[in-house]
Amino acid sequence: MTNSTPIADRVxxxxxxxxxxxxxxxxxxxxxxxxxxxxxxxxxAARGVADTIDGAIAVEADVTDENQIKALVEQTVDHFGALHIAVPNAGVGGVQPIAEMSYADWRRTTAVNLDGVFLTIRHTAPAIAAAGGGSIVTISSITATAGSPLIAPYAASKAAVRNLTETAATEFRDHGVRVNAVLPGFIDTELVTAARPDFEAALGLEPGGFDELMAAKQGRYGTPDEVAAAVAFFASDESSWCTGSSLVLDGGLAASLF
Ligand SMILES: NC(=O)c1ccc[n+]([C@@H]2O[C@H](COP(=O)([O-])OP(=O)(O)OC[C@H]3O[C@@H](n4cnc5c(N)ncnc54)[C@H](O)[C@@H]3O)[C@@H](O)[C@H]2O)c1
Structure with missing residues (x-):
């Protein structure tokens, strides 16, 4: 009997x-x-998620530490025999105007959101190629597409991730590794929960004002499952001719000036 799920048995x-x-x-x-x-x-946290998924393993890795990323790839291949799909998703937020930002603050965000994506692509792509090919899906952001007040290093790193996705797509295409990006609008995760009071204070909004702003701009918050569906598309052969592309999911946020 064949398993008809789109990415059956891939790692x-x-x-x-x-x-x-x-x-x-x-x-x-x-x-x-x-x-x-x-x-x-x-x-x-990783174990808590892995415990809910049959056969999943949890591996500790700080994406800013190259040795830990190398070890993550090695442990994956040791345990499952191969690697086919990578999603460099780890990211951090933070709300601060440029005029008040230290260089250390800038580096803290760009180290995770950009350098971490570079390191993850750098060490997963060769392993995916060695397995016969597969897919990398980066998590950029709608903030990559325009100036984003109060979150400069976040938005700049996400714009860089989009460009890195395109370069990686060209460099790895002939090795069978597709590389695509998703650009989500605002999703109500811990990253946004933590930023909400700082946004409201900086923008002079009442408590709840940020949610109203998002409702006006995006219709509503997106959901993690909506982003996961887009990642699943790029991870599977359903997107077999897509590489270097970006998919915006933002309820129309970036489509309108008003
Ligand atoms: N939430 C949104 O609105 C939104 C929108 C667009 C893009 N994104 C991007 O999606 C990704 C996930 O965001 P989220 O909203 O789920 O955030 P989250 O804060 O809910 O989860 C982030 C996870 O990354 C982990 N992490 C942080 N630093 C790490 C590091 N150095 N190494 C390894 N893991 C680390 C955290 O422990 C946490 O489990 C990020 O790249 C974020 O920029 C989020």
């Missing part, structure tokens, strides 16, 4: 998968038939 690694979008992405990839590695800097 997927998702970073930052102990919470939020990453947790929804590993659950969706597993539901689609993948064998998944739940990786996070917070190993307890």
């Amino acid at each position: 997927a690694v998702v970073t930052g998968a102990g919470a939020g979008l990453g947790a929804a992405i590993v659950r969706r990839l597993a539901a689609d038939g993948a064998r998944v590695v739940v990786s996070d800097i917070d190993i307890d």
Whole structure:
């Protein structure tokens, strides 16, 4: 009997998968038939997610540490025999105007959101190529597409991730590795929950004002499952001729000036 799920038996690694979008992405990839590695800097969170998925393993890795990323790839291949899908999802937020930002603040965000994606692509792509090919799906952001007041290093790193996705797509195409990006609008995860009071204070909004702003701009918050569905598309052969592309999911936020 054949297994008809879209990515049956492929092996997927998702970073930052102990919470939020990453947790929804590993659950969706597993539901689609993948064998998944739940990786996070917070190993307890990763274990909590892996424990809910048949056959999943949890691996602690800080995406800013190259040795830990190398070890993540090695442990994946040792345990499952190969790697076919990688989702460099780990990311951090923070709300601060440029005029008040230290260089250390800038580096803290760009280290995870950009350098971490570089390191993850750098070490997963050759392993995916060695397995006969597969897919990398980066998590950029709608903030990559325009100036984003109060979150400069976040938005700049997400714009860079989109460009890195395109470069990686060209460099790895002939090795059988597709690389695509999703650009979500605002999703109500811990990252946004933590930023909400700072946004409201900086923008002079009443408590609840940020939610109203998002409702006006996006219709509503997106859900982690909606992002996971887009990642699942790029991870599977349903998107077999897509590489270097970006998919916006934002309820129309970026489509309108008013
Ligand atoms: N929530 C949104 O509105 C939104 C929108 C667009 C893009 N994104 C992106 O989606 C990704 C996930 O965001 P989220 O909203 O789920 O955030 P989240 O804060 O809910 O979860 C992030 C996870 O990443 C882990 N993490 C943080 N630093 C890490 C590191 N150095 N190494 C490994 N893991 C680390 C955390 O422990 C946590 O489990 C991020 O890249 C984020 O920028 C989020």
